[in-house]
Amino acid sequence: MTREEAKLRIEELTEKINYYNDLYYQQSTSAISDFEFDKLLEELIKLEDLHPKFKKEDSPSQRVGGTITKEFKTVYHVYPMLSLSNTYSEEELIEFDNRVKKAIGTNFEYIAELKFDGVAMSITYENGILKQATTRGDGVRGDDVTANVKTIRSIPLKIKSNNIPPLFEVRGEVFLPLDSFNKINKEREDIGEPLLANPRNAASGTIKMQDSTVVAQRKLDCFVYGLLGENLDIKSHHEALIKIKEWGFNVSDSYSSCKDIQEVMSYINKWERERFKLPLGTDGIVIKVNDYKQQEILGYTAKSPRWAIAYKYKADTASTILESIEYQVGRTGAVTPVANLLPVQLAGTKVKRASVHNANEIKRLDLRIGDTVFVEKGGEIIPKITGVNLGLRPENSIPIEYISNCPECGTPLIRKEGEAVHYCPNEKGCPPQIKGKLEHFIQRKALNIEGIGSETVDQLFAKGLVKDPSDLYDLTFEKLCNLERFGEKSANNILKGLETSKTVPFKNVLFGIGIRYVGNTVAEKLADHFNNIDALAKASFEELREVPEIGEKIAQGVVEYFAQEEHRVFIERLKKAGLQMEAQKKVIEFESNIFEGKTFVISGVFQNFSRDSIKEKVEKNGGKVVSSISAKLNFLIAGENMGPSKLEKAQKLGIHMISEDEFTDMLK
Template sequence: MDSQRALERIRFLRNELNRHNYLYYVKAQPEISDYDYDQLLRELIDLEKQFPEFDDPNSPSRRVGSDISQEFVQVRHKYPMLSLANAYSYSELTDFDNRIRKALPEPFQYVCELKFDGVAIGLTYKNGRLVQAVTRGDGTMGDDVTVNVRTIRTIPLELHGADFPEEFEIRGEIFMPRNVFEEINREREDIGETPFANPRNAAAGTLKLLNSAEVARRKLDCTLYFLLGENLPADNHYENMLKAKEWGFKVSDHMTLCKNLTEVQHFIEHWDKARKKLPFDTDGVVIKINSYRQQNLLGLTAKTPRWAVAFKYKPERVSTALLSVDFQVGRTGAVTPVANLKPVKLAGTTVKRASLHNADQIQLLDIRVGDWVFVEKGGEIIPKIVGVDQSKRSLFSKPIDFPGACPECGTTLVRPEGEARHFCPNQYGCPPQIKGRIEHFISRKALNIDGLGEETVALLFDNNLIRDAADLYSLTREQLLALDRFADKSADNAIMSIEKSKSVPFPRVLFGIGIRYVGETTAKKLAQHFGSIDAIATATVEQLVEVEDVGDRIALSIIEFFSDERNRMLIDKLKAAGVQMAVSSADTSLLSDRLKGMSIVISGTFSRVSRDELKELIARHGGKNVSSISASTSLLVAGENMGPAKLEKATKLGIKIIDEEEFFRIIEG
């Protein structure tokens, strides 16, 4: 291909990929399958490598991020990035409204928007192309995070149409959806890393990473809410945001015009309940004067605009007594302090325990046994201690001492440099670590061995029947029947499930082995790249870091794992048992295209297969797994005990709902 034809093809691919990004991430109306999209992206990346003279920082290929580290430079905001004044009650909101009416003796409208709990960002566009992304910083100066922001697929790199100003800035909030946050935290805990405290902290930390490939992997989202510049399309906020949506920006569908304070209060009251069903965190409502002319008349204070206010929802908080603190040891050796609380009702559930995360958190809260503590639910889900009622503290209370030795095996704890948590280094002799690794091995996302669980693993370990995961394959029916928890049927089921696990694909086996820092996604990429456990075991650091998402830390952890003779013996025992230790062609090939182009949500529990196996079947038959229902969802596969909210939304949108049996009829033709 000559350079002219290459340039034409590159331009075509960039336009197509930008269009498909918009359809998928903003409109939720995809036209092509993930596979077809990936093929177009791969072709573009190959052409850009072959013809580097056509490099473009706004190319869709940059969405995948780069491994090049860089320090952030500070940039002065063209327009100060002010904060908003807060209101916590309707009386404060009435005061705000009275000030507006006193300063504006003429009719006006409010615009109400949800207040996103994320990281503020300012995006500058010139001639329809993203040129810079800057964080709030101190309001005057912020960090240039353009390289990382280019990986966020809801932020357009090039705009649609041609009726946008030559240069303008649009501001919004970068946030992490709850399902992504929960998935990342599960993976961080699985691989021995400290989980994020909340989605906002996760988004803020992600945006400041020096590896934009990791930023891309964390699936940040962005909603835009404010337009700045000369020659804007309209003289009011509401119309300009609707126009921004036409240009390709993700603007909240919940933005509403209100004629008076009563309508504003109705908006606030509605979303106080409805926000709990949103896929992201929102902590309030922003109320703005719609007209730009009236905004200018009202003006600014040194810190906040006079024409806007943020009404903050009060998180439900309760006070209860801290009875004791346990120090739990996980499979990676991480020691986690857990607060045992006097049971208390919070947001519809009874809370008895809350994680204290690490020694730093205990010190920061200055929490002591016997204290009365304030508990909230982070993201309406996770109980967390947010403070101490000092007025109720005993004069004789003492600070909690974080143990210097492992509470399970007595080994001196270590705190690696740069880590927030303490670890027990006795990984092969500390009982909860050994049992934890076996529990991880049999878990649903790994070998998925039914009939065994945490209590059964403890029973088998305590009776000296297993000392590692490979020992499971030597268990006999007679050994199980000799234990209290097993009868004929349960013993048969356990043995059958252990046997069945020998056919589990290699990527899940690699994840189940439990190499530190190797999560589910990384295990898949390592398996696809190297093909077998032997190839991974003998790979050098240089070869390992060639794999997407594998950096020096993961590579060194893999090297350390396979350099230990006990781990090599474990692998040999698993091989001898017949566990899959290499990728087979059947693992990667499509079984059919019967679900091609379909976006499919699954909900509930299933009798024939596990949820993970069902997701795998969807992918192997050409379908795409999605976690939430939208207008673009093709099917909802409904199992037992499915969530009523998903069923209600699917019914409302007219989404086809099928059961497990109908799903199998479809894929079996």
């Protein structure tokens, strides 16, 4: 393909993918399959890598991330992001209404909107192109999170309408949909990580992550609710909402025009229960005077506008009896206490159970069986006990003592220093751990073995046919046909699924193996970095810490896993079964041979590259990236916070160390 052909194809793909994106997120229409969409995006990314000069500002390749941000630059807001006055009282709403009437009379209307529970964001567009996204911060200045916001697919990278001002700003709420929040927590629970507290905190933490690739995988979303700029030719907030929706922004249809405060009250009452049916968290209602000129007359206090107020719903709390505590054992051996409650209505649903998290929480709350407890929904999703009504505590009640032995197998529990969770160490003999590991191994993100579900796992375990995932590959047609309710077709489906799993990529196998703290994303990073299971098994703690996004806890978890003989035997059995234990080598499209015969080690954190992208650049230009420093090494590319042992060894051997800027100059 010539340069001109590549340029035309990049333009064609950019336009086509943006069109499909717009159809999906603005009109809820899927014109092509996910597979076809991904293939188009993959082709675009490859072409842009080969011809970076032709990459457009609104390229949809930015949606998948790849930018590493070490520090988030401070940005001063052109228009301060003021906070709103809050109230939980209808009387104070009426007082607000009276103040408005006193200033502008009775000829006005309100716009009532749901107050979404997320992260306030200011997004600036120049000539229709997204230029900058900034968090609220202290209202005067915030953090530049542009690279992360560009991964949010419902936020346009380019406005297609011709009727737009050269410079404008939209305000919106970035949030984590409840489905995404629950999926993240399910995976965190599965790999032994503490659960995220609520969607708002999760959204806030995600938008400040250094690696925009991880941000893209979290699938954040955004509702836009405001428009600011010069000479906008818009007279009211309602007109602004209509305009920004026409421009392709995601505007919630839940807002309503209200001719007086009584209609506002009706809107508040309507959504008090209806909000629990929404796919995101809400914590109240925002009420604004609609007309912009009337807003100007009302003006501002030092901290908030006088023409708007937020009505906050009181946390939905119920009072009920704590009947018992049961202890659940997960795949990693983590023991989680769960409270069984006298059923009570809460936030539109009947609650029978609530999370107690760990022994520390039981002690903090001083929980006792028979207590009357207060229950709330954390983030309006997960029921949790928040307190005890001591006035109703039964006489002679006894504090709950956390169990010392596993409730399933009787093994004494352990608790690592610095961790709140108790663990059962009997991973080879504890039934829920064994079955949990099997269910983890067969799931879609891991080996994706069709024909086996949780019921089949129960049967296989009960019959003694499977005690760890490697035993699955010893199953035969005869063994399966002897199972209850199993016929020829079911047995063949499982055998076919097992055979197909032998072609699943190494990153999926690594995730399926079930190393504590190694989730789907971490498994992919480890597979890309070490390339095969043997290199990973030999990796030291320091070498693991060199991998982007791999913290001390994950590195220690990997080292401890491979230190155990039984795990090494398990891996050998999977190898013997024929599973993929090595990443497929990528086809390298060479740019030049300037690094031919040269070896590099990459260490530290970089401003404009991820370590993977530096490695890719080295290889595309004929060089080779190695993991350890020796006297034969040509270059150490040194970023910030590089490993001290690597630095010391490089200095001792006199290795040529280069900075990120020097590496970029070498490429030129």
